[in-house]
Amino acid sequence: MxxxxxxxxxxxxxxxxxxxxxxxxxxxxxxxxxxxxxxxxxxxxxxxxxxxxxxxxxxxxxxxxxxxxxxxxxxxxxxxxxxxxxxxxxxxxxxxxxxxxxxxxxxxxxxxxxxxxxxxxxxxxxxxxxxxxxxxxxxxxxxxxxxxxxxxxxxxxxxxxxxxxxxxxxxxxxxxxxEDEAEQNGGKTEAETYAEYCAYVKDWAGYAEEGGQDQGTSPLTYEEWKEENAG
Incomplete structure (x- = not known):
C-alpha cells in the first residue's frame, strides 16, 4: 500500500x-x-x-x-x-x-x-x-x-x-x-492497460476504414481484450 x-x-x-x-x-x-x-x-x-x-x-x-x-x-x-x-x-x-x-x-x-x-x-x-x-x-x-x-x-x-x-x-x-497495481498486474496499472486497449480500438477502426475488417464486425470489448491478452 x-x-x-x-x-x-x-x-x-x-x-x-x-x-x-x-x-x-x-x-x-x-x-x-x-x-x-x-x-x-x-x-x-x-x-x-x-x-x-x-x-x-x-x-x-x-x-x-x-x-x-x-x-x-x-x-x-x-x-x-x-x-x-x-x-x-x-x-x-x-x-x-x-x-x-x-x-x-x-x-x-x-x-x-x-x-x-x-x-x-x-x-x-x-x-x-x-x-x-x-x-x-x-x-x-x-x-x-x-x-x-x-x-x-x-x-x-x-x-x-x-x-x-x-x-x-x-x-x-x-x-x-x-495498492501497488504495477506489482499485481505484471508491471502495468489498470490505467496503462486501458490506454493500450484504446490504442487497439484506434488501430482496429483505422484498419476497418481501409476495408480490412468484415462488414458488421466490431472490436473486442475491454474485458474480452484483457482476457485475450492476459499474460
Missing amino acids: RTMELRRVPYGTTFTAFGDQFVALDYIGGGVLAIRKETWKNAAFDSNGVNDLRSASIGQALEDYLNTLKDGDAKISDILNMTIDLKATDGTREYGFHETKIGLLTLEQYGKYQHIIPDVEECWWLATPWRTPGEKCGNSTNAWFVVSDGNASFSYCSYTGYYLRPALILSPSLLTSI
Whole structure:
C-alpha cells in the first residue's frame, strides 16, 4: 500500500479512504468523482414508488452511509457538493437537478464510466428516472439500475431487492491509500492497460476504414481484450 493525493490516483484505480474502498472515475466539480467499489445495502429507490431522487426514501439510506464515512474520520471539507442531473430517459427535465453531498450515478454517467467500474454481484440503483409524471410523460414509478453483469435496465422504485452504490465527489487533496497495481498486474496499472486497449480500438477502426475488417464486425470489448491478452 502507498499513500498519495487523490488528484494523482489514475481513473479506474481502487483507493481507500475513511476506512472504505472507492474507484476513481473522473475530475469534475473541482474534485474527483468516485463510486464505492462494492454496494452498501439493499433498499427500495422509494418506498412509495416515486422515481424523484430529490424526495426518494433512498436518500435517507445515502445519508446513513455518509454518516458512516464521518465515523471513519471523514471531514466535511473532504466531501464536496455534487449536482445530479435528473433528466429522464425521454429527455424531460421535470425534476431538474439535485444538490447533495452524496448520491447515485446517472445512467449517462454509468455509460461513460462503465469500462472502469467493477461489476458486483448485486443489482444497484442509478439516479435516472425512466419517465416523469408530466402530462405526456406517464409512468413515474420506474428508475434505472445496473444488473450484476454490468447491463442497465429499469424497474419499479418500490422494489427492495436492489442495492445502493454511493457516488460522491472528494477533495483532490485528500490523502488516500492504494495498492501497488504495477506489482499485481505484471508491471502495468489498470490505467496503462486501458490506454493500450484504446490504442487497439484506434488501430482496429483505422484498419476497418481501409476495408480490412468484415462488414458488421466490431472490436473486442475491454474485458474480452484483457482476457485475450492476459499474460
